[in-house]
Amino acid sequence: MTQSAVPKQRSFPKIEFTDSEAGALEFPSSKSRAYNYYQPAKLRATMYEDVTVDVQPDPDRHLSQGWIYGFGDGPGGYPKEWTAAKSSNWHAFLDPNEEWNQTIYRNNSAIVRQVDLCLQNAKRARAYDGWNPAWLKFVERNLGAWMHAENGLALHVFTSIQRSGPTNMINTAVAVNAAHKMRFAQDLALFNLDLSEADVPFDGSAHIGVWKDAPEWQPTREVVERLTAVGDWCELLFATNIVFEQLVGSLFRTELVMQIAARNGDYITPTIVGTGEYDYDRDLNYTRNLFRLLTRDAEFGETNKALFGDWLATWVPRCLDAAQALQPIWSQPADKPVTFASSLDAAKQKFRSLLEDLGLDSPKELDQ
Amino acid sequence: MSRQSLTKAHAKITELSWEPTFATPATRFGTDYTFERAPKKDPLKQIMRSYFPMEEEKDNRVYGAMDGAIRGNMFRQVQQRWLEWQKLFLSIIPFPEISAARAMPMAIDAVPNPEIHNGLAVQMIDEVRHSTIQMNLKKLYMNNYIDPAGFDMTEKAFANNYAGTIGRQFGEGFITGDAITAANIYLTVVAETAFTNTLFVAMPDEAAANGDYLLPTVVHSVQSDESRHISNGYSILLMALADERNRPLLERDLRYAWWNNHCVVDAAIGTFIEYGTKDRRKDRESYAEMWRRWIYDDYYRSYLLPLEKYGLTIPHDLVEEAWNRITNKGYVHEVARFFATGWPVNYWRIDAMTDTDFEWFEHKYPGWYSKYGKWWENYNRLAYPGRNKPIAFEEVGYQYPHRCWTCMVPALIREDMVTEKVDDQWRTYCSETCYWTDAVAFRSEYEGRPTPNMGRLTGFREWETLHHNKDLADIVADLGYVRDDGKTLIGQPHLDLDDPKKMWTLDDVRGNTFMSPNVLLNQMSDAEREAHVAAYKANGTKAAG
Ligand SMILES: [Fe+2]
Numbered sequence: 001m002t003q004s005a006v007p008k009q010r011s012f013p014k015i016e017f018t019d020s021e022a023g024a025l026e027f028p029s030s031k032s033r034a035y036n037y038y039q040p041a042k043l044r045a046t047m048y049e050d051v052t053v054d055v056q057p058d059p060d061r062h063l064s065q066g067w068i069y070g071f072g073d074g075p076g077g078y079p080k081e082w083t084a085a086k087s088s089n090w091h092a093f094l095d096p097n098e099e100w101n102q103t104i105y106r107n108n109s110a111i112v113r114q115v116d117l118c119l120q121n122a123k124r125a126r127a128y129d130g131w132n133p134a135w136l137k138f139v140e141r142n143l144g145a146w147m148h149a150e151n152g153l154a155l156h157v158f159t160s161i162q163r164s165g166p167t168n169m170i171n172t173a174v175a176v177n178a179a180h181k182m183r184f185a186q187d188l189a190l191f192n193l194d195l196s197e198a199d200v201p202f203d204g205s206a207h208i209g210v211w212k213d214a215p216e217w218q219p220t221r222e223v224v225e226r227l228t229a230v231g232d233w234c235e236l237l238f239a240t241n242i243v244f245e246q247l248v249g250s251l252f253r254t255e256l257v258m259q260i261a262a263r264n265g266d267y268i269t270p271t272i273v274g275t276g277e278y279d280y281d282r283d284l285n286y287t288r289n290l291f292r293l294l295t296r297d298a299e300f301g302e303t304n305k306a307l308f309g310d311w312l313a314t315w316v317p318r319c320l321d322a323a324q325a326l327q328p329i330w331s332q333p334a335d336k337p338v339t340f341a342s343s344l345d346a347a348k349q350k351f352r353s354l355l356e357d358l359g360l361d362s363p364k365e366l367d368q
Numbered sequence: 369m370s371r372q373s374l375t376k377a378h379a380k381i382t383e384l385s386w387e388p389t390f391a392t393p394a395t396r397f398g399t400d401y402t403f404e405r406a407p408k409k410d411p412l413k414q415i416m417r418s419y420f421p422m423e424e425e426k427d428n429r430v431y432g433a434m435d436g437a438i439r440g441n442m443f444r445q446v447q448q449r450w451l452e453w454q455k456l457f458l459s460i461i462p463f464p465e466i467s468a469a470r471a472m473p474m475a476i477d478a479v480p481n482p483e484i485h486n487g488l489a490v491q492m493i494d495e496v497r498h499s500t501i502q503m504n505l506k507k508l509y510m511n512n513y514i515d516p517a518g519f520d521m522t523e524k525a526f527a528n529n530y531a532g533t534i535g536r537q538f539g540e541g542f543i544t545g546d547a548i549t550a551a552n553i554y555l556t557v558v559a560e561t562a563f564t565n566t567l568f569v570a571m572p573d574e575a576a577a578n579g580d581y582l583l584p585t586v587v588h589s590v591q592s593d594e595s596r597h598i599s600n601g602y603s604i605l606l607m608a609l610a611d612e613r614n615r616p617l618l619e620r621d622l623r624y625a626w627w628n629n630h631c632v633v634d635a636a637i638g639t640f641i642e643y644g645t646k647d648r649r650k651d652r653e654s655y656a657e658m659w660r661r662w663i664y665d666d667y668y669r670s671y672l673l674p675l676e677k678y679g680l681t682i683p684h685d686l687v688e689e690a691w692n693r694i695t696n697k698g699y700v701h702e703v704a705r706f707f708a709t710g711w712p713v714n715y716w717r718i719d720a721m722t723d724t725d726f727e728w729f730e731h732k733y734p735g736w737y738s739k740y741g742k743w744w745e746n747y748n749r750l751a752y753p754g755r756n757k758p759i760a761f762e763e764v765g766y767q768y769p770h771r772c773w774t775c776m777v778p779a780l781i782r783e784d785m786v787t788e789k790v791d792d793q794w795r796t797y798c799s800e801t802c803y804w805t806d807a808v809a810f811r812s813e814y815e816g817r818p819t820p821n822m823g824r825l826t827g828f829r830e831w832e833t834l835h836h837n838k839d840l841a842d843i844v845a846d847l848g849y850v851r852d853d854g855k856t857l858i859g860q861p862h863l864d865l866d867d868p869k870k871m872w873t874l875d876d877v878r879g880n881t882f883m884s885p886n887v888l889l890n891q892m893s894d895a896e897r898e899a900h901v902a903a904y905k906a907n908g909t910k911a912a913g
């Protein structure tokens with residue numbers, strides 16, 4: 001076809017008034033304006049429930065033809081056998097944080113802005129200039145090592161789990177947990193970048209060697225790597241959010257970094273690490289709800305408790321080893337307002353009360 | 369962030385990964401692909417610090433538009449013909465979206481390249497966004513559109529309906545079987561790279577032409593995340609291509625994924641666009657024309673063909689045959705007629721076609737009237753209860769079709785139907801390729817090499833089997849497709865809501881026994897079956913009615 005100079009005639013679809021609004025007519029179901037295929041937890045369904053429940057179907061609920069693809073070695077979909085834990089109704093779990101599209105981006109964007117502002121202010125105020133060399137070293141090595149753990153958990157623990165849970169509510173809560181971890185790990189890395197660009201003695205590449213070789217961090221790295229090797233999604237969630245996060249994560253973040261940073265003239269680190277603390281708080285919330293549901297299950301509660309006892313027996317010693325190995329870092333800062341013993345005690349105490357809340361016995365290893 | 373600091377930031381977050389030495393991540397989802405010789409490819413990276421605010425901003429625009437649509441009484445000008453089909457579409461699509469999220473760890477496990485893991489994890493969050501933002505849109509329709517029936521039972525209907533099951537492949541296919549087949553070739557290289565263009569670009573145009581500008585707002589926002597996903601998939605594809613041993617698997621998976629996507633997506637989206645619209649301007653693009661642009665030119669010629677320089681054999685024959693099915697074999701028209709035949713077991717209403725529609729179809733698809741016109745006239749004639757049964761049970765020259773065991777769209781291009789005994793059962797397929805998918809591709813051995821990780825076709829694949837020899841009224845009641853008066857059907861073969869006498873009830877459809885074509889086929893003797901299949905295939909070329 002040759003090019004034509006004649007302008008193409010513009011053409012538009014016709015808009016028509018159809019009166020297709022709600023209420024325009026009365027007829028059977030004309031007022032049926034709620035999703036009616038599930039029972040909301042309270043009288044009225046929440047936005048979270050409406051956009052989450054039953055989006056991942058279940059042959060035990062409405063899925064009449066079953067899963068239409070299988071794996072080479074077993075059924076497809078989301079088999080309940082992918083964990084040894086049992087529930088008489090997995091669908092009873094709802095995320096207390098009610099995470100969906102809007103909350104994910106609102107909450108994380110708010111945190112992004114907070115961290116961003118804090119780092120900008122730090123630069124403008126030349127805040128790093130005032131840090132003593134011991135503290136710079138502490139942040140360079142230890143916060144540097146820790147960000148690897150956060151990133152590893154994001155990609156190989158939480159992202160991984162969300163393929164496997166039997167309901168959409170479980171998997172979405174865990175996916176949001178992964179997003180938190182990924183954001184937090186990156187924030188620590190970009191903080192590290194800022195420090196390496198500031199006019200202070202800070203080696204931005206030291207974190208790699210510390211994470212890979214420093215003896216105090218090897219048992220932590222070992223637990224993180226062992227976590228990623230767990231096949232049972234529920235064990236993975238339990239071992240990570242209940243055991244590792246309490247005995248190692250909170251020990252490092254809450255009982256050490258948050259306690260000592262300010263005393264060493266650093267108001268930046270607590271702001272950033274505080275966001276990780278806030279995330280864990282939310283993530284522990286959903287995790288606690290899920291495991292409470294499992295330990296209180298009328299049919300399977302007792303067998304679940306026994307199972308979780310086994311998981312504790314496996315993971316508590318590993319995490320305590322990791323915690324013990326970290327002891328030397330308590331004496332690295334110039335100002336040492338807390339001792340390792342008191343920090344570990346505090347972490348153990350909180351861990352015990354979490355277990356109590358779940359109806360689980362404290363493992364004997366904890367007292368050693 | 370400046371470009372320079374962005375580059376530095378990217379390099380920095382790359383430092384977060386490490387080679388494990390104590391234990392390696394569990395391989396929960398295996399693959400028969402190998403990546404040992406793969407060069408490391410670097411896809412688009414995403415820094416969470418810019419990602420979250422960017423997406424929040426996109427969200428704000430979407431939610432702002434939603435408020436505006438309600439304040440502006442959008443539903444006064446929405447075409448019911450169009451919005452009814454959204455009851456089907458929006459019941460299906462949140463599941464593929466969330467499945468894409470769930471598929472990401474499969475790709476992460478399979479591909480030993482930390483550079484790519486970050487992008488895949490971000491995609492996971494995007495897909496949670498897509499699934500929940502679409503569920504919310506559907507809720508808005510339920511609350512503001514004249515007829516909420518069908519929206520109100522959406523996820524249940526999706527899970528027990530024949531059309532929901534067809535759509536479910538576009539989702540289960542992402543999360544099951546060989547990790548690369550599922551999470552890379554089927555999901556990204558084919559579904560996202562090719563077919564999201566018809567889903568999220570072509571279809572919303574049609575929505576806007578029918579008075580609905582919210583669907584475009586939401587799905588364009590969804591589509592804007594897609595280029596990152598396509599980049600993830602392309603990186604993995606190039607890594608796979610670097611190893612000679614992956615070549616036969618890639619070729620197998622491209623054939624399966626291409627053909628299955630065509631069967632499923634073109635059936636659904638083709639029907640929505642051609643039969644769900646009131647816009648019959650002669651110069652508006654038909655689905656076939658859109659397909660030519662988005663799939664043939666943009667995908668096949670610009671994306672697939674260049675892969676040949678890596679020595680990969682592209683399924684040219686299947687691309688051409690898909691085009692042939694759409695333009696010459698009436699694929700979309702057959703599917704639309706099939707959906708309309710099954711109206712009592714739908715959870716949406718299907719409008720009749722008028723002379724204006726006929727004219728448009730004849731203009732875009734010459735010969736349309738002689739094949740389908742009479743049937744749609746009968747559909748119109750049989751629209752109201754009282755004097756006649758539902759059209760599926762009236763003599764209108766249309767035989768209820770056999771279902772394809774693989775893609776689960778029926779074998780509607782009747783002369784192409786393949787009938788074979790597979791796994792000790794007589795099965796029908798819509799095409800040679802669907803037969804090959806079941807009999808050859810989804811097996812534990814392929815071309816003499818073990819493929820233990822390849823998926824399997826499972827489940828009660830013929831929907832009709834579940835309802836064999838039951839009364840239609842009982843089937844509808846069991847499915848729950850009944851309105852809140854306890855008797856009026858959700859599905860109706862017309863759009864008239866003003867007169868209760870025009871609405872079909874359970875009593876109106878009672879007395880019709882529904883038979884499964886596959887159950888009957890397996891009860892036949894060899895001679896009966898051969899005669900039956902020959903007649904079925906011969907019927908295909910004749911004009912109906
Ligand atoms: Fe998506």
Ligand SMILES: [Fe+2]
Binds near residue numbers: 593
């Ligand atoms: Fe996507």
Ligand SMILES: [Zn+2]
Binds near residue numbers: 777798802
């Ligand atoms: Zn087929």
